[in-house]
Amino acid sequence: MSARFLLGIFDSVYVIALTAWVGSILFFTFGVAPIIFTVLGSENGAKFVRALFPTYYAWGATAGAIALPAFVAVPLCYPEYRGGAVAIQSMAILAGTLIMLYGGNSLTPAINAARDAGAEGQERFKKLHRRSVCLNALVLVIGVGLLIAFANRPAPRTSGIKEWSSSAGSPAPGTGVWQSPG
Template sequence: MNEQSVFALWPILAFLSIGGGIATMVFFAAIVTPTAFQSLGEEAAGPFVRALFPVYYLFFLILAGLATLFALLAQAEFAALLLALVTGGFAYGRFLLTPAINTARESEDRSVYKKLHRRAVIVNIVQIAGFVLAILLIAGQF
């Protein structure tokens, strides 16, 4: 493998990691969560979904971190910066937001829970938008 083909590999890996991230996030929000609540009922689905979120955020923390690295190696610096912010959002979700949501849920403080849940949804939407913008930036570079 020559240097040029290795250089061409980085944007491909960035596309795959970002595209996989977008698809998985949309699948989780549009299919997994609603299906869990419809199939299991709120009593069982709530704990099930709350158990998934730490794993969800850790998975995406790693995936977005790799996407950031691949964008850097593809010399797509602005996309890499954007992806680093998306990665930071997953760290925030994993280490700060999810524990706060779980604490609010366990204390049955509905107003705090709703506020934090809304924040999590907004962060997720912003992250998807960040992924989409990053993939467009990388595509426009090549």
């Protein structure tokens, strides 16, 4: 497989995963959440959100877990894409993924427990809900930033790495220069 073919595969997987992630955040935040409590009322809306959030966070964590290796694979094929920007963007993907895991596995159960505590848990519920909103906003900003960075990535300057096989020859002794067999 050529580096160009691999670039197409890795970029496609990365963009699909990242847009699925950002799209789910946008859809839930601006599409679903405002309607839930209006249509279902406070009690039923809370039950619906409680059932929805584990899937929402799992979706985001899965999308991040798919996006990260697809993103990191590109510099393996094209050396010109290596550098500090890869580390920063990789850390951003990892941070977003970890935030989604925290939201689904720790924050959501704590929010549910505070809500179940009734009046005495109201202040804790508000604090945890604010944290959830802020973390979701942060992940949205990270995702949009990553999409912008991808859209502004320059085209490859080289044809990428080349695989050498035994039929490709071997380096000339002492020179490191490859020569054809025969």
